[in-house]
Amino acid sequence: MNHDAAPSMAEPAPAGVMLIGHGTRDTEGTEQFFQLACQLDAVLGRRDVPLPLAACLLEFQEPTISQAWDALVARGVKHIHVAPLLLFAAGHARDDIPKALATCQQRNPDVTWDQAGPISRHGAILDLLERRIGEVTGRLDGLELDRTALVMVGRGSFHPCAQADMRVLTEVLARRMNFAVHRTAFYAMAEPKLPEVLSAVATDDITDVIVQPHLLFQGRLFDAIAEQVAEAGQRYRGVRFHVAGYLGPERAIAQAIHDRVLCTLGFLA
Structure with a gap:
């Protein structure tokens, strides 16, 4: 996966986070995804240098990955930490999401990105x-x-x-x-x-x-x-x-996503 060189610790570029959900035709499930996005936004906002967040969906609904990319770029973001909301790494994380991001990067070759791992057994x-x-x-x-x-x-x-x-x-x-x-x-x-x-x-x-x-x-x-x-x-x-109940839009999931993003950084943006 070619992500280009990430910004150095000495001169970090303005960074943001893209939360990517799978998407569902279920109205309640969609609402819960955006509730979780609000939870994650609150966690990211507590950082010394808050990271702007754009939430999007891979299938079925908008905003799309392309729309989220453009929203972050419009906010001056130069490096995007991509956080797939996936329990395990499979085809979407390994193929579909990187392909979509590579297409976005063609519009803004000066914008770099990395991808966090699945939340799995956090x-x-x-x-x-x-x-x-x-x-x-x-x-x-x-x-x-x-x-x-x-x-x-x-x-x-x-x-x-x-x-x-x-x-x-x-x-x-x-x-x-x-x-x-x-x-x-x-x-x-x-x-x-x-x-x-x-x-x-x-x-x-x-x-x-x-x-x-x-x-x-x-x-x-x-x-x-x-x-x-x-x-x-x-x-x-x-x-x-x-x-038993599904996981739901819980603060624990937002924290797990945040921690996976931090593991990917190599520096704290």
Whole structure:
């Protein structure tokens, strides 16, 4: 990836941040993305040298990456820290976003950019996931942890590294929360699929199954996962199935994005 030379520590160029969301046709999910952008703007504003922020969406809606680029350039930004709002690095982070940015840079060859990594297993994300799962366990009467299965379900990706990261995330959370029975599932593009995993864990030894959709916001995917869990509940009447909440526009995610940007800088803009 050719980003040109970044500004030196001695003479830092005016820098800004571009937050790139995936985009969704769901109105609530879109609103939540921009709520998160406000959270991130507040975090960036606390810095000694505040970084201007432009939020945009990769698909389905505006503002686009091109529009966000132009907005930052209009504010005098000469170096853009690109923060993809992605849980794992896959095709969008590796291909689609860099291509779009390279096209933008052709209009402004004097403007440079770098790209932060996915928020993945940042400590704030792990803490937030524990909270979401804890919201379920805390309201269940008579829960026996040794007879409860945790199923983490991701959107899914053809990229093997993204699949592996999802499986590692499940292992880390299961150890932190003492779930002896735990599985990773995917909604699409990877195996095993969620219905197969739900059938596998619905045994005589299991009384409860907690499904954590590893998603950022409300959308059709969250609804589809909840529907598959409800269908499993109809098939396996002796097991209680529970759907935990998605991550949501939380300050913890804004902090994780901020920290990923800092890791990318090489200098503090």
